[in-house]
Amino acid sequence: MAFLRVEHIGIAIKSLEKSNDLFKKLFGKEHYKVEKVEREGVSTSFFQLGETKIELLEATTEESAISKFIDKKGEGVHHIAYEVDDIYAEMKRLENEGFILLSQEPKTGADNKLICFLHPKSTNGVLVELCQERKE
Ligand SMILES: CC[C@@H](C(=O)O)C(=O)SCCNC(=O)CCNC(=O)[C@H](O)C(C)(C)COP(=O)(O)OP(=O)(O)OC[C@H]1O[C@@H](n2cnc3c(N)ncnc32)[C@H](O)[C@@H]1OP(=O)(O)O
Numbered sequence: 001m002a003f004l005r006v007e008h009i010g011i012a013i014k015s016l017e018k019s020n021d022l023f024k025k026l027f028g029k030e031h032y033k034v035e036k037v038e039r040e041g042v043s044t045s046f047f048q049l050g051e052t053k054i055e056l057l058e059a060t061t062e063e064s065a066i067s068k069f070i071d072k073k074g075e076g077v078h079h080i081a082y083e084v085d086d087i088y089a090e091m092k093r094l095e096n097e098g099f100i101l102l103s104q105e106p107k108t109g110a111d112n113k114l115i116c117f118l119h120p121k122s123t124n125g126v127l128v129e130l131c132q133e134r135k136e
């Protein structure tokens with residue numbers, strides 16, 4: 001068991017509309033989707049870059065992790081998401097290794113994924129997201 005690849009890099013931004021334009025100019029291509037994830041209090045857009053993606057994250061509520069992050073640190077890289085092939089097995093393995101899971105069960109993420117976060121306190125200050133393609 002091991003991580004397979006960087007699935008996406010999450011970037012906290014204040015305005016999806018403005019940042020979609022900015023990243024379109026930067027990458028020379030359009031985002032391929034916009035998706036709201038109510039439970040996380042975010043609206044996201046995705047750019048495909050080779051085998052990885054950039055996920056822009058705008059807060060839709062004041063309680064959202066993205067609101068808090070921008071208030072404290074400003075816009076910028078928020079998390080790195082890694083693809084795994086068995087999220088349940090990886091969660092168990094990582095918990096046994098002493099990492100702090102932020103949920104005991106995987107949650108439904110954006111772009112048809114099951115996800116679980118690890119606390120940045122346990123990963124040298126970087127918020128880590130595990131991602132597995134949903135099968136149904
Ligand atoms: C679109 C859905 C999904 C996907 O499919 O891809 C997403 O990506 S959703 C993304 C947004 N959701 C999340 O981030 C959920 C997981 N995060 C959390 O549960 C919380 O943000 C947290 C990591 C537990 C922190 O929450 P909390 O303790 O309430 O916030 P504080 O502001 O008090 O921070 C405590 C501590 O942690 C540091 N911190 C917070 N966020 C980050 C971060 N992204 N990267 C690195 N460090 C972070 C924060 O600076 C504080 O540190 P100290 O000040 O040193 O105590």
Ligand SMILES: [Co+2]
Nearest residue numbers: 010055081129
């Ligand atoms: Co993410």
